[in-house]
Amino acid sequence: MNHDEQAYIVGAYEHPTRKAPDKSVAHLHAECAAGALADAGLTKDDVDGYFSASDEPGFRPVSMVDFLNLKVRHCDFTDIGGSAPLQHIAHAAQAIAAGKCNVALVTLAGRPRSAPVNFQPDVTQPDLLWERPLRQSLLDIYALCARRHMHEYGTTSEQLAWIKVAASHHAQHNPHAMLRKVVTTQDVLASPMVSDPLHRLDCCVISDGGGAVVVTRPEIAKSLKRPRVKVIGSGEGIQGQSAGGVELTASAARQSGAIAFAEADVKPNDIRYASIYDSFTITVLIAVEDLGFCEKGQGGPFVADGNLISGVGRLPFNTDGGGLCSNHPAMRGGITKVIEAVRQLRGEAHPAVQVKDCALALAHGTGWLMGTRHSSATLILERE
C-alpha cells in the first residue's frame, strides 16, 4: 500500500481507572470511545466504522454499536486475543483505503479485577477437548516457553527480571500505574515462584479499565488540530501447535514484524520507541527477538542491564509502565500498547520517559497463549 493512501491515528484515550466496581463494561467502552473522540476533536456522529473484540459485551458488535447509538457502514469483530486492537487499526486503515469507512473507532474495555471472568468452555472448540482435562493455567503455558528458551539459549531468570525492572522504572512516573515502586532484579527473583520458572513479578497486573483509538483518512486527519500519527506498516500472524511441531521459543511476530517492516520500508534499528505486549516478561523477550531487535536467542543479553529503559538503553519500551506495572485492562494489553506509542510520537509521554525526537515507533501485540496457539499483530507508526 502506498504510504500516501494510508490512515492516521488521530485520537487516543486510556481510561485512568484501574478499578471500576461501579461501572458496567458497556459504560467503560463508551467512556473510552468518548475520550478518544474528544482527543481527536471529532464527535460520535463522525464515526462510520467500529472495531471491537470479545471484551465487548453482548451480541458483538451489534449491541455496542446500538449502545453508543452509532451509524456505521463498516464493522469488524475479529477476535485474535489481546493483540486484536492492533489488528483492528490495521484493518481500519485497509477499510479506509478501500473507501468502506472514513472514521473508525476501536475500543477495548473490561473489569476483570472487579468481576473475575467466569470462563465457560465451548464444547465445540476442538483443542479444548484435549487440553481442558489437564491441570493447567495460562501462567503454566507461558512458563513452558520460558523453560524451553532457557534450555535452548541459556536465558536466565535474571535476564527476564530486567524486563520488569525496566517497566517499573517507567511506571514510577505514571500516576495511574498500579505498581509504581521501582524494583530490582533481586526483587523479581525473590518474589514467589508461581509457575516455575516464572515468578510473580514476571506477570502483568490485572486491571479494570480500557482505551480507545480513532483512525481516519488523510484528508480528515489534516483538518484536525492534533499531531498526526501515520500507520505506515502493519502485519499479522497466527501460530499454533502446527499439528504437533510445537515451537515454544519463537512466535508469529516473526511474520507480523517482517510484513510490517517491509511495508513501512524501515528496519528495526530505525525504531526509536517500542510498545511490546507484556503479559509476562517472556512474552517481551521472545517478541524482541522475533521482531528483529536482536538475533534469535540473544533476547536475554539484549534486555539486560537496562537496555529497555528510556534514557538509558537502546530500545525504550512501554514507557507507561506497560502491562507489567501499569495497566492490562480486560486482561488484554493491545490498546494500551498503541496509546503509549501515540503519546511518544506526539511528544506527550511523561517528560521523564519521553524519547527525544521520537519520529518512528512500533507497537506489537501477542494474543491468546504463546505456548499453545496465539496471534501476533504489529504496527509501525510515524510522526508526520
Added chain:
Amino acid sequence: MIGTDFIAHSPETKPFWDAAAIGRFVLPQCTQCHRTHWYPRGICPHCLSMDIDWQESPGEGEIYSFSVNRMGKEPYVLAYVALAEGPIMLTNVIDTDPAALSIGTRVRVVFKPVAGQPPVPLVVMRSNRISQTRLVERPITLHL
C-alpha cells in the same frame, strides 16, 4: 457431563476414546502422507486427507518443556512431551517429584481418567513403576 459433551461434539475422534477406554494409546496417522499428528483430528492437518489410521503407540517420549505450578497446596506439572513418533503433546506429568524432571527426561503415557473429563493421555517418568495403567498386548488399527 461436560467430558461426554466434548467427545460427542468431536465424533471423528471416537477411535481414540474407544482405544483409551481399554487402556490403549493410539495416534492418528495419515494413509496418504504417512505423517502422524497431535492433537487428533479426523482429517490430516498436514495434507487434509480424511483417510486416517489410528496406530497403536507405545506412548514413549521425552519432556520437551515443563512448568511447575506452585500456587496451590500441591505443585503440578504441565509439560510438552515429544513422542517417539514425532508429535509434541501437551500433557501433565503425574506421580512424579517435579525436582526429578528436566528437559529430555524419558516419560511414558498412562491413562488416569477423571470423572466428567475425557480420558486424555498423561505421562509418568519411564523409571516410575507405580503407574501401570496401560495394558498393551498387540498393535491395533482402527478405521473411521
